[in-house]
Amino acid sequence: MGKGSCLCGVAKLVGHLIDTHCHLNHDGLREEMDAAVQRAQAAGVIHLVVVSYDLASSIEAVAIAEKLTPYASAVVGIHPTMAHTCTRECLHILNELAHNPLVVGIGETGLDLHYPFPPLRTQLEGLHAQLELAGRHNLPVVFHCRDAYGQLLTELRRCPPARGVMHCWAGNTDEAQQSVALGLHLGFGGVTTFKSAVDIQRAAVECPQHRIVLETDAPFLAPVPYRSKQNEPAYIAHTAAHIAKLRGVSPEELAHDCSRNAIELFPRLATTVQAALRA
Numbered sequence: 001m002g003k004g005s006c007l008c009g010v011a012k013l014v015g016h017l018i019d020t021h022c023h024l025n026h027d028g029l030r031e032e033m034d035a036a037v038q039r040a041q042a043a044g045v046i047h048l049v050v051v052s053y054d055l056a057s058s059i060e061a062v063a064i065a066e067k068l069t070p071y072a073s074a075v076v077g078i079h080p081t082m083a084h085t086c087t088r089e090c091l092h093i094l095n096e097l098a099h100n101p102l103v104v105g106i107g108e109t110g111l112d113l114h115y116p117f118p119p120l121r122t123q124l125e126g127l128h129a130q131l132e133l134a135g136r137h138n139l140p141v142v143f144h145c146r147d148a149y150g151q152l153l154t155e156l157r158r159c160p161p162a163r164g165v166m167h168c169w170a171g172n173t174d175e176a177q178q179s180v181a182l183g184l185h186l187g188f189g190g191v192t193t194f195k196s197a198v199d200i201q202r203a204a205v206e207c208p209q210h211r212i213v214l215e216t217d218a219p220f221l222a223p224v225p226y227r228s229k230q231n232e233p234a235y236i237a238h239t240a241a242h243i244a245k246l247r248g249v250s251p252e253e254l255a256h257d258c259s260r261n262a263i264e265l266f267p268r269l270a271t272t273v274q275a276a277l278r279a
């Protein structure tokens with residue numbers, strides 16, 4: 001989709017980046033939020049989606065979105081490694097938060113079988129409770145998946161979300177195709193720029209143009225040339241340039257497509273991004 005015409009109704013997206021997954025609500029980035037946001041703006045980032053991992057970070061993400069509006073929005077939810085804290089009371093508060101129009105999605109939820117705790121059964125309960133919450137509010141879901149693509153895809157075939165993204169994509173080609181067939185977007189971050197990340201780079205090339213979104217997962221997983229330093233939203237420009245080169249398109253065109261896809265993934269973003277572009 002070229003300049004001026006756009007499925008999402010947002011013109012002027014060319015060259016503008018949206019970080020669909022960062023943690024301004026996390027140690028490291030929280031302390032230098034204002035400076036990090038300024039650097040992101042200077043790097044062409046027009047909007048940040050602040051994603052949560054437990055109840056406290058969910059409440060904080062909403063407060064950050066309110067403080068930075070129209071520059072940031074929030075995704076609220078409980079990370080699979082924190083699934084044991086996803087109690088009835090916690091879900092009640094998440095449900096209250098989800099009424100806020102600056103909350104654009106539920107997550108990050110999913111499955112993480114890298115460590116044995118919390119057990120799979122607990123993680124599945126957290127996942128299904130949050131799928132139900134997302135369905136009730138008609139919100140997309142941000143999925144975190146580590147060493148569990150087969151199990152997570154099985155669950156999502158049984159209970160498909162209306163919209164969702166597999167953030168920080170790290171699966172194989174077959175799993176990528178299955179995710180896309182389920183209607184999911186794939187989120188690519190700093191790891192895509194690592195020399196060794198051949199499978200992820202292949203996925204970033206093969207991902208359909210309408211399903212690819214960009215993210216940082218800051219403060220984690222900084223792209224080359226900042227690898228192993230603290231990541232921040234401004235660095236998304238390096239990931240975008242790398243993926244544009246892999247896909248054989250200009251960085252401006254890739255930014256446009258990924259930002260348009262981000263708005264299709266998170267429909268509540270449309271209003272705030274338009275406001276950010278006018279600001």
Ligand SMILES: [Zn+2]
Pocket residue numbers: 108143144145167168
């Ligand atoms: Zn994650």
Ligand SMILES: [Zn+2]
Pocket residue numbers: 021023051108217
């Ligand atoms: Zn994350």
